[in-house]
Amino acid sequence: MAAIFLLWVIAEIAAIWAVASLIGFLATLGLLVAGALVGSWLARREGGKAMRAVLDTARAGRSPLGEVTDGMLIGLGGLLIFVPGFVSDVAGLLLLLPPTRAVARRLWLRRLERRGPMTPHGFGSFSRSGRVIVVDSEVVDTSHDDRREPPQRPVIESE
Template sequence: MTTGAQTPTPLDTRPRRSRLRTFLPLGLAVWLVLEIWLLTVVAGAAGGFTVFLLLLAGFLLGSVVIKRAGRRAFRNLNEALQRGTPPSSGGGSGLMMLGGLLLMIPGPVSDGLGLLLLLPPVQKAVGRYTERTVDRKLRAAGPGSLGDAFQQARMHRPDGKVVQGEVISRDERGEGRQDRRPPLTQ
């Protein structure tokens, strides 16, 4: 004898997987196969030693780019701290580091993407797109999410007081236990 109401199964209560989590492994596998296939095509046309030299040159160029971008980011941070102003977005240093990392990854496709990210117009376009996307996602985020956490981090008490507290975790029975970590501020 069954009634019209069914109890939900664990599969019904799970949240749906995002498209990124669904297609990212497939995209990485396709990218890996494409990189290997292109390396074999280049090796067949120019020889294995040429492929080795190309991979070595990409690795060395990528490491130089990452080192230079890191120095620039550190210098910008130092200058901002000396001026007493908040640091800027880095002036494309993050995208330069990403371009250097892509150059260091073996393969012609990643090298091409890395070289594209080193071009200033491409850096500006990708930087603007990324900034707009992050802003839109943070505005669309509901309470209790990452966007809310950024808002909470900016809240200050009007009198400037710091309220010290301790973390109390509740176990399944509802009994509290104190965490033995020291407070964040003195």
Template sequence: MRLLLFLAFLVVPVLEIWILFQVGSAIGGLATVGLLIAGSLLGAWLMRREGRRAWRVLQNTLQSGGMPDRELAGNIVVLAGGALLLIPGFLTDVFGLLCIVPFTRPLMRRLGAWFFERRIERLAATSPYANLYPTHQEPGPTPNGGRVVHGEVIREDRE
């Protein structure tokens, strides 16, 4: 993972500079700077609008008593998109806009969830405590001879 991060911090800026030179040679330097500024302004406006919308959805979910897992993930994706838009460059702007635009945000949220799920599973597998608490256990006999039965506890309050 450290190598991947190192390469990302090394490759992304070099790729951004290369793309800037390519776009600048095709449309001119002033137009390239104008395009970067326009992209940043559009991204800031989108982030503000979608951030407010995501915050309202989160508040409504909390007020209705629901679990805001999807809403929190959506807010994190909007925040990551905004951070990417702050970095000058076309490549980071494209990924930032993918995180902010409403119809691509669910895809980015699922991609992030998939990535973090794999990362957590890998960390759990390499942990020295991985064998103490198995994560996937089939119902069956326990060490003391009992049987595990999955179910639900329903408590009735008696007054």
């Protein structure tokens, strides 16, 4: 993970260096600020659409898995927009645009399905026969030992 982070930082610095050498420092700074402003506007717009889609799907009684996943990807895209650098801006914009977000959602859900089976209530564990394992339990008071006499109830005296 540290190697991936290091490669990402190197890619960001190289991209900023390349753009700054082509158009100058102030223009590069202006481009980074403009990207953050446009990205934040787009994240707010797409986030509102995703929230309405989640609510509409929930009201219809269907599973809002796709809509919630879209909302999470929009949040990640918005976060990437605010990280300074061109590589993160491009990745964030790709997550904010609906066509590329749909591809990312399919890849993400496919990866989650490989990690664990999906149950109607989310991810869970299945037995070898394919049935859901349910453990029923009961809380037992073990504060007193059965070999001794049972605990005495307090006596309330009245006049």
